[in-house]
Amino acid sequence: MNRQRLCPIVLLALLCLAALAGCSLLGATHLNWHELWQSEIFWHLRLPRELLSLLVGGVLAACGTAYQAVFRNPLTDPYLLGVSSGASLGAAIAILLGLESYIYGVGLCALASALLTVAIIYRMASTGNRLHTTTLLLTGVCLTLLISAAVSFLMVMNHDKMDRIIFWTMGSFASSNWTDIVVMTPVTLIGLSILLYHGRNLNLLLSGSDTARSMGVEVERVQKTILAITSVMVAFAVSVCGVIGFVGLIVPHAVRLVAGADNRKILPLAVLSGGLFMLLCDTLARTLFQPSELPVGSLTALLGAPLFITLLYRNRKQY
Amino acid sequence: MLALQNLSHTYGSKTVLSHLSTTLEAGGFYAVMGMNGCGKTTLLRCCAGLLQPTEGQVLLHNRPLSDYPARKQAQHMAYLGQQPPADFEFTAYDLVMMARNPYQRPLQGATQKDRTIVEQALRKTHTWHLRHALPKEMSGGEQRRVMLARTLAQQTPLMLLDEPLANLDLSHQFEIMELLRDINLHEGKTILMALHHIEIARRYCPQLILLHEGRILFQGNTLEGLSPARIHTVFGINATLEANGTLTLSPNKRN
Numbered sequence: 001m002n003r004q005r006l007c008p009i010v011l012l013a014l015l016c017l018a019a020l021a022g023c024s025l026l027g028a029t030h031l032n033w034h035e036l037w038q039s040e041i042f043w044h045l046r047l048p049r050e051l052l053s054l055l056v057g058g059v060l061a062a063c064g065t066a067y068q069a070v071f072r073n074p075l076t077d078p079y080l081l082g083v084s085s086g087a088s089l090g091a092a093i094a095i096l097l098g099l100e101s102y103i104y105g106v107g108l109c110a111l112a113s114a115l116l117t118v119a120i121i122y123r124m125a126s127t128g129n130r131l132h133t134t135t136l137l138l139t140g141v142c143l144t145l146l147i148s149a150a151v152s153f154l155m156v157m158n159h160d161k162m163d164r165i166i167f168w169t170m171g172s173f174a175s176s177n178w179t180d181i182v183v184m185t186p187v188t189l190i191g192l193s194i195l196l197y198h199g200r201n202l203n204l205l206l207s208g209s210d211t212a213r214s215m216g217v218e219v220e221r222v223q224k225t226i227l228a229i230t231s232v233m234v235a236f237a238v239s240v241c242g243v244i245g246f247v248g249l250i251v252p253h254a255v256r257l258v259a260g261a262d263n264r265k266i267l268p269l270a271v272l273s274g275g276l277f278m279l280l281c282d283t284l285a286r287t288l289f290q291p292s293e294l295p296v297g298s299l300t301a302l303l304g305a306p307l308f309i310t311l312l313y314r315n316r317k318q319y
Numbered sequence: 320m321l322a323l324q325n326l327s328h329t330y331g332s333k334t335v336l337s338h339l340s341t342t343l344e345a346g347g348f349y350a351v352m353g354m355n356g357c358g359k360t361t362l363l364r365c366c367a368g369l370l371q372p373t374e375g376q377v378l379l380h381n382r383p384l385s386d387y388p389a390r391k392q393a394q395h396m397a398y399l400g401q402q403p404p405a406d407f408e409f410t411a412y413d414l415v416m417m418a419r420n421p422y423q424r425p426l427q428g429a430t431q432k433d434r435t436i437v438e439q440a441l442r443k444t445h446t447w448h449l450r451h452a453l454p455k456e457m458s459g460g461e462q463r464r465v466m467l468a469r470t471l472a473q474q475t476p477l478m479l480l481d482e483p484l485a486n487l488d489l490s491h492q493f494e495i496m497e498l499l500r501d502i503n504l505h506e507g508k509t510i511l512m513a514l515h516h517i518e519i520a521r522r523y524c525p526q527l528i529l530l531h532e533g534r535i536l537f538q539g540n541t542l543e544g545l546s547p548a549r550i551h552t553v554f555g556i557n558a559t560l561e562a563n564g565t566l567t568l569s570p571n572k573r574n
Binding site for chain 1: 364367368369388389390391392393394396397398400402404405407408409413414417418420421423425426428473
């Protein structure tokens with residue numbers, strides 16, 4: 001990797017580290033540098049939470065980048081194939097059944113339900129070995145709407161637990177712990193390695209499936225691999241922190257505006273930018289209105305939208 | 320090199336190609352001609368493995384094309400389709416560099432050899448000055464030449480070109496044809512190209528595959544194949560062959 005490509009990656013990585021350290025000092029209990037290393041709050045609450053937000057932000061941004069290349073559509077986001085609605089349904093059922101008191105009761109239900117939903121959508125959009133991406137998109141959108149309706153129905157029928165379901169669907173890192181990190185780290189590392197391995201294939205897929213195939217890409221195999229791995233990554237992310245919108249849709253575009261179209265360049269930058277953005281949003285979510293917390297999903301949109309519109313406005317000639 | 324065996328293709332109930340059988344010899348320069356909708360693109364796409372024929376098969380070096388992994392196939396044949404380049408922000412240089420994919424390992428960057436080949440391809444198609452330009456900053460003809468550069472940079476023994484002269488001005492049409500003839504004669508590449516220009520086909524392409532209503536009406540020497548009678552049958556226009564070999568075309572008068 002040449003220096004020109006490595007520089008922004010190193011710079012962003014350093015920024016992430018600096019943000020990680022800086023954000024650790026903030027919160028209901030203010031810590032200073034000397035207290036930080038001995039503080040239980042830092043080791044057991046803030047550090048796992050911050051690391052998880054970095055991981056989830058990175059995963060969502062990377063998956064959004066990959067989806068936009070596979071579908072050749074700038075409007076696709078990682079929740080397109082029903083992961084968010086599937087997970088929400090699983091979480092709602094778990095909350096209604098009172099599984100919140102069990103460790104990972106809600107998370108496991110959300111993960112299982114998300115993966116099941118994606119599997120159903122894949123099955124419906126496949127004939128033999130062929131995957132029809134348009135059918136996949138439309139099935140994803142329809143099933144998402146159907147499941148969202150079912151979740152709304154469950155909430156209306158169970159008023160007393162509505163606020164907990166709503167809070168879960170808007171995403172939060174409040175209950176993060178080291179086990180979440182242990183679960184998310186291998187998923188993130190394996191998933192990102194596979195996506196980076198396919199970086200050049202993603203570029204070729206952007207040129208159209210005919211061009212990609214005639215230049216040596218096994219188009220359907222690559223599409224299936226990428227969609228399967230990203231679905232698993234996003235399902236895991238949703239299971240640990242709920243549905244956090246906007247990051248997977250906008251961060252890849254913001255990076256593309258600055259770094260060009262090459263997915264081999266964009267992927268690492270999107271991972272770091274997505275992680276950094278999520279970390280900053282979560283820090284604001286937990287510190288702005290102490291002691292209560294904002295749902296981080298609403299902050300990602302509130303902060304991300306103006307930021308992205310500014311970028312878009314400054315680069316409007318290119319877009 | 321490439322053989323079509325009893326090849327048929329249908330879209331829904333419409334049969335576009337019907338039981339075609341032919342062989343392309345290595346080193347040949349073939350023009351595929353016929354009216355719009357006669358199956359030229361379908362034929363090229365079947366040859367490139369982008370369409371699965373409804374019936375029959377395509378053999379590459381006596382092996383079914385479907386047996387070739389995409390990467391291996393891409394080292395044997397390059398395909399230039401009709402679609403414009405990607406909307407995303409790739410420069411001409413990046414687009415042409417993509418053609419080196421079949422020779423690169425997944426995480427490997429471009430080698431010096433790749434860069435030399437890409438530069439040569441861009442220079443041959445007179446698009447080196449456009450190397451930093453995005454497709455949306457180019458004219459249709461410039462985009463076409465960049466796409467042709469990409470096909471050249473793939474460095475395959477067989478090139479399948481679907482209307483490579485589309486959108487090109489007259490001067491560039493001749494330049495590209497001179498280039499293709501040069502590649503065919505001196506590098507021994509086999510070329511199969513769909514085109515509409517009878518004069519250009521007569522001048523540059525020694526072999527002709529004339530398609531009519533989904534079948535091969537003629538295959539052989541281009542000058543022989545593009546006779547006034549066949550031109551009238553296929554294109555519905557009048558042609559007169561002068562004693563000096565010049566072909567004069569004139570439209571049918573419509574009532």
